[in-house]
Amino acid sequence: MPLDQPPTNRPGERPLALARSSREIFQRRLGDVVRLCAAHSPAAIAAFEREVGEAHDELLSTHSDDDFGQASELTASRLTLMGDDDLELDIRMRSVGSRLREAGGRALSRCQARYLTLFGWSASNEGDEPLGPEVICLGLWALCREAARSLEEALALLDRIEERLQQQLPLIYREIDDFLASQGVEAAPAARVQQKADAGMAVVPSLRQTASSGQTSSSTLQDFVRQQAAGEPIVAPSRFSVDGSSPASNPTLDAAAMVMLNHLLTRLSALEARTPAVEGTAKVAAVAAGLRSRDLDLPAGRPEAITIDTLALIFEAMFESNELPDAIRAALGSLQIPVLKVALVDPDLLASDAHPARLLLNGIGHAALGLPRSAPSGHPLCERLCQLAATARAALAQQPVDLGVPLADLAALIGERERTIRLAAEPYIQIVRTHEGQRYATQLATTWLRTSLARTRSAEVASFLERFWVRVMIAAGAGDGPQGERWQQHGRTADDLIWSVLPKQGPDERKRLAGMASSLLKRIADGLDEVGVTAAERRPFLDQLFELQTAALRNQPAAAPAAAAAPRELPATKSDDLIGDRGNAPQVLESGGRQVRYLGGAASDRTVQAAAAADWRVGEWLRFRLPDATPLCGLCCSQDPAGATVLLFNPDWSYAVATHRSFLGRQIATGEAQIASRVGLFDAAAERALRRLSGR
Numbered sequence: 001m002p003l004d005q006p007p008t009n010r011p012g013e014r015p016l017a018l019a020r021s022s023r024e025i026f027q028r029r030l031g032d033v034v035r036l037c038a039a040h041s042p043a044a045i046a047a048f049e050r051e052v053g054e055a056h057d058e059l060l061s062t063h064s065d066d067d068f069g070q071a072s073e074l075t076a077s078r079l080t081l082m083g084d085d086d087l088e089l090d091i092r093m094r095s096v097g098s099r100l101r102e103a104g105g106r107a108l109s110r111c112q113a114r115y116l117t118l119f120g121w122s123a124s125n126e127g128d129e130p131l132g133p134e135v136i137c138l139g140l141w142a143l144c145r146e147a148a149r150s151l152e153e154a155l156a157l158l159d160r161i162e163e164r165l166q167q168q169l170p171l172i173y174r175e176i177d178d179f180l181a182s183q184g185v186e187a188a189p190a191a192r193v194q195q196k197a198d199a200g201m202a203v204v205p206s207l208r209q210t211a212s213s214g215q216t217s218s219s220t221l222q223d224f225v226r227q228q229a230a231g232e233p234i235v236a237p238s239r240f241s242v243d244g245s246s247p248a249s250n251p252t253l254d255a256a257a258m259v260m261l262n263h264l265l266t267r268l269s270a271l272e273a274r275t276p277a278v279e280g281t282a283k284v285a286a287v288a289a290g291l292r293s294r295d296l297d298l299p300a301g302r303p304e305a306i307t308i309d310t311l312a313l314i315f316e317a318m319f320e321s322n323e324l325p326d327a328i329r330a331a332l333g334s335l336q337i338p339v340l341k342v343a344l345v346d347p348d349l350l351a352s353d354a355h356p357a358r359l360l361l362n363g364i365g366h367a368a369l370g371l372p373r374s375a376p377s378g379h380p381l382c383e384r385l386c387q388l389a390a391t392a393r394a395a396l397a398q399q400p401v402d403l404g405v406p407l408a409d410l411a412a413l414i415g416e417r418e419r420t421i422r423l424a425a426e427p428y429i430q431i432v433r434t435h436e437g438q439r440y441a442t443q444l445a446t447t448w449l450r451t452s453l454a455r456t457r458s459a460e461v462a463s464f465l466e467r468f469w470v471r472v473m474i475a476a477g478a479g480d481g482p483q484g485e486r487w488q489q490h491g492r493t494a495d496d497l498i499w500s501v502l503p504k505q506g507p508d509e510r511k512r513l514a515g516m517a518s519s520l521l522k523r524i525a526d527g528l529d530e531v532g533v534t535a536a537e538r539r540p541f542l543d544q545l546f547e548l549q550t551a552a553l554r555n556q557p558a559a560a561p562a563a564a565a566a567p568r569e570l571p572a573t574k575s576d577d578l579i580g581d582r583g584n585a586p587q588v589l590e591s592g593g594r595q596v597r598y599l600g601g602a603a604s605d606r607t608v609q610a611a612a613a614a615d616w617r618v619g620e621w622l623r624f625r626l627p628d629a630t631p632l633c634g635l636c637c638s639q640d641p642a643g644a645t646v647l648l649f650n651p652d653w654s655y656a657v658a659t660h661r662s663f664l665g666r667q668i669a670t671g672e673a674q675i676a677s678r679v680g681l682f683d684a685a686a687e688r689a690l691r692r693l694s695g696r
Contacts, residue, residue, distance in 0.1 A: 107173030317685035365681025392479035441477030
């Protein structure tokens with residue numbers, strides 16, 4: 001049914017008009033992508049756009065909350081038009097659809113959530129989205145039928161198109177999402193994608209799909225808990241507080257559930273009372289991690305039992321972190337039972353990334369970034385985090401639970417620590433800037449020297465420029481760069497020196513030389529003084545210079561450069577390349593008792609995942625490896641946009657690390673490195689727990 005004929009169960013012109021506009025954006029942008037890969041076949045492109053539009057409208061018109069899955073079946077029926085020899089293409093097309101769903105991620109979810117609001121739908125099935133990847137695949141089927149003469153051509157065409165679609169699809173969905181948002185269409189607050197499952201079987205959504213769609217692993221864990229509980233919900237958070245008491249305003253409370261939960265919370269409180277306070281020992285973590293529902297005599301399959309076992313897996317995953325010192329693991333272990341009590345009465349802890357208890361655990365992990373695994377309990381940061389965990393533990397025991405103070409203290413601690421680290425890194429940053437300024441100036445001066453030697457006819461002048469004056473130019477370039485007054489002045493001095501020994505053809509030239517001779521000697525002396533050339537070193541050339549200028553006044557040619565010692569071979573340079581492939585080998589820079597491990601960055605590295613390399617910012621923690629495979633975690637304290645040099649520092653190191661950002665970008669692209677400050681401790685542990693629960 002076309003969109004200009006409103007579905008009988010969805011009256012209203014405005015929703016249809018907005019859906020029509022969204023469909024046009026969808027068709028047009030997808031068509032632009034496909035056009036780049038199948039420009040030879042306008043008819044095939046038209047067929048693709050037409051099929052996408054018709055499939056969108058058909059799914060929109062047949063969507064029904066009362067007969068869920070009807071649209072998916074309709075989509076499948078359109079695919080049955082293929083012949084028996086298209087089985088391989090069908091397999092490939094389904095794989096393409098799955099990967100496009102991952103690429104669409106959160107942007108696709110938000111578009112569908114706005115459609116739910118726009119048309120008043122309560123939920124939607126995967127495969128039933130009018131803007132979903134299944135619709136794109138229907139268009140691709142039409143495209144292949146029109147543009148490909150064989151299976152091989154079709155598969156090759158799909159490969160080309162899929163690569164571009166994966167890049168552009170998030171942008172297309174964001175454009176549609178922004179359009180609907182500009183029209184006042186809100187995203188459904190609790191939109192769900194229903195999953196098809198066999199009766200009695202729990203379905204754990206794909207981790208990759210979960211991550212790409214913007215859901216957190218813990219949200220999936222909550223779904224897993226509900227599914228494992230066979231539909232039996234955990235007691236609503238509004239019914240109980242952490243101590244098991246219930247509001248007096250709810251007389252219809254299930255008495256049996258209340259007694260059971262009270263009993264469970266009492267046992268947990270007793271166990272918590274026997275758990276030692278945080279004193280820098282990992283035994284706390286080991287004891288807490290061993291807590292299972294069977295230890296509390298809970299029947300298997302109960303929601304509370306599943307919650308306890310799920311949280312146990314999450315805490316186990318946190319304790320297994322190779323980066324956390326024992327003292328921090330002990331601090332986390334002391335919080336397991338208090339957090340578990342919160343999770344039993346507030347299932348949102350497993351779903352909301354803004355839940356205060358989750359923010360607390362993620363914050364402790366963030367605050368501990370960069371601590372050496374061997375850090376003792378007496379380490380100042382370990383002591384402060386253990387004290388903060390004790391404060392949080394006390395807050396979790398109060399009613400109502402209020403983590404505002406410990407969270408504020410934690411944020412202040414993180415900010416204070418990172419400001420202190422960046423301040424301590426300043427001397428190391430200056431070492432790198434001085435080194436790169438010197439190297440850049442050397443490149444500029446080397447280029448200048450090549451040009452100057454090409455104009456020099458005197459072997460003595462050529463030798464002087466190469467031995468001494470290039471050092472003057474390096475110093476000038478390091479100070480103010482090639483536009484600075486010193487560079488310009490010393491460059492003119494060298495030009496005058498080269499000219500002064502050339503034969504003078506007339507009285508005007510001889511007069512000019514006679515007038516500049518004394519000032520030229522003074523300028524030469526001033527430049528040599530700047531770089532510390534001694535009187536003994538400069539005297540032989542100055543004596544020769546008098547003779548050369550005398551010969552020039554008499555119009556006598558100077559000796560050819562070949563008569564003197566030939567200048568040494570100079571390295572090739574690129575004056576606009578601050579981090580060149582030469583002269584940039586890994587080395588140790590030292591100054592004032594401080595060391596910087598300066599890692600080179602090859603040009604070939606710079607083309608690797610440039611987007612990933614530029615993704616972090618100053619103030620973020622990065623885990624990476626040195627060329628010798630030593631793992632490190634440091635704070636990005638400086639990133640020079642011109643030279644592209646990143647400086648990482650950690651006060652627990654005895655040095656800083658400076659490298660081209662491509663070095664880190666390559667490691668991030670291959671999974672050897674990560675932006676550690678963007679990985680929540682609880683969130684990462686929840687993902688690992690989900691893998692275990694789902695048998696992955």
